[in-house]
Amino acid sequence: MLIVDDHPVVRDGLHGMFAGDPGFTVVGEAANGDEAITLGERLRPDVILMDLRMPEVDGVTAIRRLAERGVPSRILVLTTYDTDSDVLPAIEAGATGFLLKDAPREELFRAVRAAARGQAVLSPSVATRLMGQMRQPASEPLSQRELEVLGLIARGSTNREAAAKLFISEATVKTHLLHVYAKLGVKDRAAAVAVAFERGYLTTLRSY
Template sequence: MGGPVRLLIVDDHPVVRDGLRGMFAGHPDFEVLGEAADGAEALVLARALRPDVVLMDLRMPGMDGVTATGHLLATEPAPRVLVLTTYDTEGDVLPAVQAGATGYLLKDTPRDELFRAVRAAARGDSVLSPAVATRLMGRLRAPAETPLSQREREVLALVARGSTNREAAAHLFVSEATVKTHLLHIYAKLGVKDRAAAVAVAFERGLLGPTGR
């Protein structure tokens, strides 16, 4: 692409925004169009300014970075979104990548690497920090998902319909402790920590139908 890369900086910390603006504004390859303190503001500015690349923080009050990324990529023309955050957990990385982020970098990335990453993102190339790449590769190499047993599916279906542990136990003619044990096994197999997340993942993976069956 010709001309400088046009940037929109999105971060809820003014000091971070100031630092990034100063870094990029002093380089002839980049033009900082504006700054946003949260995802909602980023959407408004992106529509008005039409940046090439949005440097997106993830955890912000109001609309978070993942939600904002999804909305940005649904616009026309859609900018490239390069996540720049302090978080490299799988729970942060995967949703951002799934939302369509072109790259994912950590805030300790050296200046020259950040410049290269922004240029690459503007071209549409994927950019991942080494730590993030390692996490994604680990996810790809993970063993196949452990299937739920028939009884675990039955417990999960009841939970999806709003049943309490006691109600599920009565329905299945088992003890409440047995239901709790099944739930612990379900959480472990689905990689979640609570009932709501278990139901959400089960629907996502097609383990439950529209009616919770």
């Protein structure tokens, strides 16, 4: 595990907490996103515990760059903030999970283990916020990235294949698909592709 936080006291506390449990190994610490990218590429830990608001390079940028560089580590955001401007960009950048720093010790341990297995982990407040986003009226058009993901899905790509072709994480592909489902008012991939064709979204499929 790699711990990323700009506050030394927080890093020390997390390091001591995880080092005290034989089920975890802390392989490094980083004080900002730039260090996180460097160490993430070199160490490739199973899980990166990532703060968001840091100097120089912030957490969301670090998450995105790690995904672009093919670092397979699962990234679990641990932050004080759960606003839309923090949650959605982090999830879309490729974070596997999102927890708040007031999470109990055992909840944090469970979250790291789940993230290592590739399972999505969200604190209750974050899950509620995301569900609220999914339930909003489907009045906005699909974004360019959503069209790219849907175009690849329409061609038969799996989530993993689409992620590899677009240089993003599989978790980010899933998030884009959830947004597509909400905007098109559908519940699965096949329906999304069918409705997208009906509405003319995929007429430029050859450009993907």
